Amino acid sequence: MPTPILTHNLPVTAPNLPTPERPVRLVARNLKISQDLAPHSHPCGQITYTPQGMLQVIADGTVWFVPPMRAIWIPPNTVHEVRLLTESNLRAIHIHEDFSPLSKSRCLVLDVSHLLRELIFSLEYSEPGSRREEHLVQVILDELMEAKPLPIYLPMPKDKRLKNLCELLLAQPGSNDTLDVLATKVGASARTLTRLFEQELHMSFGDWRQQMRLARAYPLIANGTPLSQVASELGYASQSAFSAMFKKTFGVSPSHFFKQSE
Structure with a gap:
């Protein structure tokens, strides 16, 4: 069987x-x-x-x-x-x-x-x-x-405290809570979490959150979600702010990137 x-x-x-x-x-x-x-x-x-x-x-x-x-x-x-x-x-x-x-x-x-x-x-x-x-x-x-x-992926940590924090952000990608606020939710200090981000993931908290939002944005845009809605769901103040971040990472705007993929 x-x-x-x-x-x-x-x-x-x-x-x-x-x-x-x-x-x-x-x-x-x-x-x-x-x-x-x-x-x-x-x-x-x-x-x-x-x-x-x-x-x-x-x-x-x-x-x-x-x-x-x-x-x-x-x-x-x-x-x-x-x-x-x-x-x-x-x-x-x-x-x-x-x-x-x-x-x-x-x-x-x-x-x-x-x-x-x-x-x-x-x-x-x-x-x-x-x-x-x-x-x-x-x-x-x-x-x-x-x-x-x-190259679209999101590294995850092994440390339980840092993993809990990352899972929180994955569940609420639009959250703009600071690391100090998030630290109180996972039982670790912001200083400890900063060190763990560098040790385990080789990036800062801010870089990981941006990578997470990019990874989350990719399937949303691919499924036809309007850019204004994507920006709002991911915690950006405006569509232009999100597009600027996307272009800085991929070298082209979201609309141009996905037009190339068609």
Whole structure:
């Protein structure tokens, strides 16, 4: 019997794992916002993708946000969990480790091309073990090898106090509380937290919060949320203030950046 994977609300049965004969298996699940997937791992690699919705993936001590135009590559045996930010159509593409087209040591954010999106859709409805499935799998593996990795991620700490602070900010990305105020909520001094940010994450509190907001903004904009609303949700005084921060990081305005990605 396959090993069950537990979610926060209900158990689900793990799919048959890929084999050398069928190196790619797709698992399609339409999940409600309450159906987060608890930490687990697979002996195979996995592409985590949602054609509709928005996911938050935690793996390798890092938070990744996944809108429909992006996917996360998770190497074999990497413990990861999936949190739903909206109702989402989860498409998990399991890839046998001997056929891995990507790094076997680190997670990656990947650009999902129009072709790859359609290939995944076609694989979902292909007959298991058919020649059509075989051909689709080969093209999918080729397309993954060409996929562009993107530097959009958010490092997470191990120290419990600092992790609690980061989780607070992830839950309330628009909060403009100072570090002194936040320190009282996690039972540590601002001085201690400042030191932990530098030691564990190699960045300041302000830099981490900005990186968190960028990571959170990316899927919102990708899903068509107006820039004015994104700026407001992330605690910026105006759309122009948010756009200035985005341009400073990526070199172009948000509208130009996402126009390039279309």
